[in-house]
Amino acid sequence: MRQQSGLRHCAFGNPTNAAASASSPASPPAIRIGLALGGGAAKGFAHIGVIKMLEANGFTPAVVSGTSAGSVVGAMYASGMNSFELQEKAVALDEAKIRDLQLSTGGLVLGQKLEDYVNEQVRNKPLDKLGKPFVAVATRLEDGERTVFNVGNTGQAVRASSSVPGVFQPVAIGKFHYVDGGITSPVPVDAARQLGADIVIAVDISNKARGTNPGNMLGALGQSIAIMGQKLGQAELARADVTIRPKVLDIGPADFSQRASAIVEGEKAAVAAMPEIRKRVAELQARREEATRLARQQADEARYQKCMNDRSSMQKLSGMVGLDGACAKP
Secondary structure: OEEEOOEEEOOOOOOOOHHHHOOOOOOOOOOOEEEEEOOOHHHHHHHHHHHHHHHHOOOOOOEEEEEOHHHHHHHHHHOOOOHHHHHHHHHHOOHHHOOOEOOOOOEEEOOHHHHHHHHHHOOOOOHHHOOOOEEEEEEEOOOOOEEEEEEOOHHHHHHHHOOOEEEEOOEEEOOEEEEEHHHOOOOOHHHHHHOOOOEEEEEOOOOOOOOOOOOOHHHHHHHHHHHHHHHHHHHHHOOOOEEEOOOOOOOOOOOHHHHHHHHHHHHHHHHHHHHHHHHHHHHHHHHHHHHHHHHHHHHHHHHHHHHHHHOOHHHHHHHHOOOOOOOOOO
8 A cells, every 4th residue: 555645545455354254153244334426516415315315214334435526425424424414514515615716727626625625524534534434536647547545635535536627637646646536436336345345335426428419618528527437337336236326417517506406316316225225235134144043053063073072981982872961962
């Protein structure tokens, strides 16, 4: 793992579960739900509605990954805010707090205000000190490498993840520059899985090419990025256990006036997905309970066999005539 200007990115290995390796587990390990929040600019308010309904139904995510707008909501949620606090922040948000316009060849928005706003909301905690495991996904501009930030400056990681090419200036971290994570991972399912999630719930609010000319520069740029990421996003979404798609395609990328509608659409989509979420959780729970039962049975049989092998000669003679009760059968 390599440190770059206070941020670190890493390639995760496969997580291990110590409970699963116990010789005779008393109960199956708790199911860790991962939430993968995709990018979509102002559509990202829908993530708040999804989180509200997950919490209301007892499916509080244990780990969170975020791309672009999803990294903004994800970082604030992982810092310890609940869904209602997130909604309060969304309603009170002044666009001027996160948008610092300046004429530049690198982009119209510098992004420093967004970084400062996120750090203020998370009380300046670094990524590895947030209340829940969280990662922000960005794209390395020099070679297009998907980059997962999990340690260091939270606001800077979110800024990098949210830097839409042509709109935000690329973020310099160490010797590289980073742009929007949606280019390489529109909905970061794999990152949530690598954080140790047993079940990944993906929230897809990405733009889709809809057969129309957007008619303006920002719209054309957004649709171009959507086209680039569409195939890639489909492949990663196929690895999610449940995908939630709020109906927010009609909300423009900079239309903050629709934040309330986006939240409601997130709630509605999450409610519609609840039967599938319950089904997936129940299936995994049943498999784990069966695995735990078999492991306990095998451990009991092994203990019985060891007891039988360790008996004294007198006990073994007694056992031949049914008088030895030193070893209880499983």
